[in-house]
Amino acid sequence: MSESPPAVEVTGLCKSYGGTAALDGLDLTVRTGTVHALLGPNGAGKTTAVRIMTTLLRPDAGRALVAGHDAVRDPDEVRYRIGLLGQSAALDEELSGRQNLELFGRLYHLGGRGAARRAAELLERFGLAAAGARPVRQYSGGMRRRLDLAASLIMRPQVLFLDEPTTGLDPRARQAVWQAVRALRDAGTTVLLTTQYLEEADRLAGTITVIDHGRAIAEGTPDQLKDRVGIPRLEVVVRDPGRLAEAAALLGTGTGTGTGTVTDPARRLAGAPAADGTPALTRAVAALAEAGIGIEDIALRRPTLDEVFLHLTGPAADSPRKAPA
Amino acid sequence: MTAPAPASGLLAVRVPRTPGDRLRRALTDSATMTRRGLAHWSRQPGALLTMLLFPVLMLVMFAYFLGGGMAVEGGGDYKEYLVPGLLTLTMAFGLETTMVALTQDINRGVLDRFRSMPIAPSAVLVGRSVLDLLASAAGLLVMAATGLAIGWRFHNGPGPALAAFGLLLLLRFALLWAGICLGLMAGKPELVQAVQILIWPVAFLSSAFTSPDTMPGWMGAIAEWNPLSATAGAARELFGNPGWGGGSWATDHHVLLAVAWPLVLLAVFTPPALSHYTRLGH
16 A cells, blocks of 8 residues: 555645635645545635645646646546535436436446446445436435435546535434445545544544645644644542532642643533543542542543644634635 | 445546547537436426427517507518517527526536536537527527417518528527626626516617617617617518618618627627636636
8 A cells, every 4th residue: 555656645735816825835645545634614725725636726836636647737637537526516406316427427428328327336326226217406415415426436536525525414414424435435445525523534534634724734643633732631520519629629639740620610520631541530539539529420531623623723713714715 | 325335446538639539529528418408308398398488478468469559660560570579589588598507507516517527628618509509499490480370471482581590590699608608707696687687678679579760769779789689670681571661770781780799799708708617717
């Protein structure tokens, strides 16, 4: 695996709209056969990056090599080798599911018979065979998403781009998309997905690139990113709100790593950093029991990707941006 | 979605490298796009029927409800005057058909899907043009047949009649590109509505229904120079139907203007339409 060239290699990508930089020197390498997430707040440049990599948009500067071909100089070579699932279902509402797939198959130059055969396979695989003759207009959101995904897989692409694939889907449909992405990964397809849902990146991606203001600000596995933010925290919920401060103080000495603090009086929650993890938990439980402080819950918590995200992108991540997503 | 995916592997790559291959691809892809539109028609025969029958309804309304109050110069039958006017108007209404179709493709992301595929860059617009011209030709046939049924006739033989149909389709072709241009520039359903409304004053401020002589002076002058009047007047001339005297340069050179106006419209709308289309990626 290590000798195969990267599926996507992006260097110094820049793109601005009317003076506002959407991409400001983005570098990105996606290894073949992996699921790679591009994570960032709205307006970070995720969609712009995907549009350039999928030949829909020309960059102002920089280079995008996709499946070994230059997206600007040789777009058709790239187009035969990629699939794109955009933010909204790109389907012909008037045509049936089967007609949609056949239309796209013909446009990939599979010929009438080849397109029909591929359409039948994909309808079967995505559980749409029974609905194949119905116009897409009558499909549910989940069915549309499935057909849309089927359409982007017609060519068995080497790289599949998913731009916020689950935005606006109900939990069931979301699970179905996740399952499909895992199946594709297991079959060896490289997947690059953009998302603003940390949970999605955490669950699907082997590698996450955090992007903000049009450039990559961090990259790693979900665990590596979490480790960057810092050490685990010990958190305890006490029974008696009157003893919360006392518990916080005990946590500090009990864990032996730092100052315990009252995190949230309303929830009777106190916490302290716990660098050595489980031993700190054991010490804290013993210390609290000895002092006779009843506890409702005690846990060792690793930083969540949410914290990573806020830590990396800073408080400004919430403020509106001018650049389009 | 639980079934395992087959191994990743390209089905076929045939990127055309020679001009001949590119032309072949352009023809194949344009044909596929046209087929798509034909499939819409067979999926929604109601929509097609509405499109074809709306002008027929107008023809019947104007011929029988209003026609009694209309006088034609030289005392001819108003229906003889009206049919070429409404044929012209049918072409003008096609503008919004083109815009609606294109706007929908843009807003539903279908255009992006097409552009992410290895298709000939011209295919989307060529397919659209062929399809809209087919629809308009069908519309002309239905209207002409209705005209014949209610007493309209062409008097100069089939040659000039075919020439008249040619000029009507030329106008449609020019407006098609206006529709493509407006659809690409705005791409918003609101603009489509605005065009749907604005088309009426443009239609009435022409010789489609009545002679510009009967309008107030400045309005009549605009109506005389309206591209729709040129095509309607040329069609009347070629069909041998009664027109109106007028005596201005515009009314004396209908056929010339019916060729020139669409060419002017094409010159105005085609370059920005094409540059908007290619600049979708910028």
